[in-house]
Amino acid sequence: MALAPSSTPMLTQTDVARIRSEFPILKERPHGKPLVFLDSAASSQKPIQVIDAMDDYYRRYHANIHRGVYHISELATEAYEEARRKIARFIGAPEAEECIYVRNATEGINLVAYSWGRTNIRRGDAIVVTEMEHHSNLVPWQILAQQTGASLRFVRVTDDGMLDLHDLDRLLDGAKLFAFTAVSNTLGTVNDVAFLSARARAAGAVSVVDACQAVPRMPVDVAAWGSDFVAFSAHKMLGPTGVGIIWGRRELLEAMPPFMAGGGMIGVVRLESSTYAGIPARFEAGTPAIAEAVGFGVAVDYLTAIGMDRIHRYELELAAYALERLRKMKNVVVYGPGIEHRTGVISLTVGDIHAHDLATILDSEGICVRAGHHCNQPLMERLDVPATARASFYLYNTPAEVDALVAGIEKAKAIFKIA
Amino acid sequence: MNDFSGMDALYRDFILDHYRNPRNAGTLEQPDASFEDLNPLCGDKIRMDLRIRDGVVEDVKFKGRGCAISQASASLLTESIKGKRVAEIDAIGKEDVLENLGISISAARLKCALLGLKVLKQALALKYADD
């Protein structure tokens, strides 16, 4: 992903200062230090607009949706569906009905594995996944393979943390499904989703894209990607926990049986059998996360108003600065590819300091980083590291926070008596 | 040294020493009791092997990887149980391990500090369940 020249202006320090003022949590002072939140890849913070919208929903128009004929139920239904339309536009989905609300990306991927997978995958079929998948986009396919008698094939990762595509067409030959991440949550590697989706289609395989780390941080157009299913979570893109989207092409979704059954997803119900609603209702059994959907819509408004292009370029700028500073540090190892192939997610180790100890010391400075295997155990084994500390940047982070991270790492080195 | 906001108290010299030079590191051939466990959240891993004669721990070795807290704690634990009766080891509690470490451990790191003890107890439980 190149730093594409663009007509839109960069995010300035003033823009970022205004953005920061809209995130109440950034005023917190853990251990008496300013909060330096560098773990947005795990879950982002929320602007006041999102918090207020959910609060407003509960105060003024909470009611179940698609059920009541009264005014506030109509308001709730409209807000829920309006959010779906906003999200659909945001990701370039041809139709809002193709966007199914789920609890999170994990549930979205499981929906595809259970509903599409158990209808279409048979004994002897092949499922292709990559070595850099989050467990959420690996374990559901392992279970599907075990239960159907299908086999798994793996796209491997190169030493510099990229997908090794030299034998992709051979791996895809005869495969029914190809599941891959758009962006690695551990290395920040950006994959070429349009290319991978096209190769899958050419081989007759359905593509399932884990877009958890892409939708929050770069412009995404699922139609231009040419993928079949795309999953992501609201909580990583300024929205609340408890809601996410699985987008799928209409013709695929319409041919799929329900994943969960209950109220709201039916057509006609008789004691012995029922018919099912069309999409998206067929896949949204039971009362959904209404307040969260409303908050998700406002999060998308917030990102749209700033512009994903600008957010992406700002994040790359921070990442480039961080990489430059970190790579100059003695005894600091940074994993993953160069800036031209990555985004603002940086995994590192420092001397013989275990990632946990590093994270504890950084925490004492108010700096939040993730430590561990990042739900990415096969990738960690591939790179032969037991655990890394991961810093991830987002639109509210600043170069000064990169400096704080560097200073925190220096402190850790001093405590562990490392040069 | 400057202000390390308690971090230099947590990562004291003897903790770093046990981390970098773990006592009783390694494995035993044909141990009388053995167990390996990991903390799946962080990937810390510890294996403990014991040689037991007449209800007394004659030798103990541990092998692991993980943070300074988990490895130092396990190392200290192996030192403290050598030559002890199994009944005495049964009586070792979390408080004893934390006291032995001599540092205050935050809730988030408690699992690390106690992993060695957990593995030790499970090794013994397994052995005496078999008998």
Ligand SMILES: Cc1ncc(COP(=O)(O)O)c(C=O)c1O
């Ligand atoms: C790449 C990737 N896939 C999947 C997930 C799972 O997301 P969720 O827990 O919201 O379902 C994450 C989040 O950690 C992720 O980074």
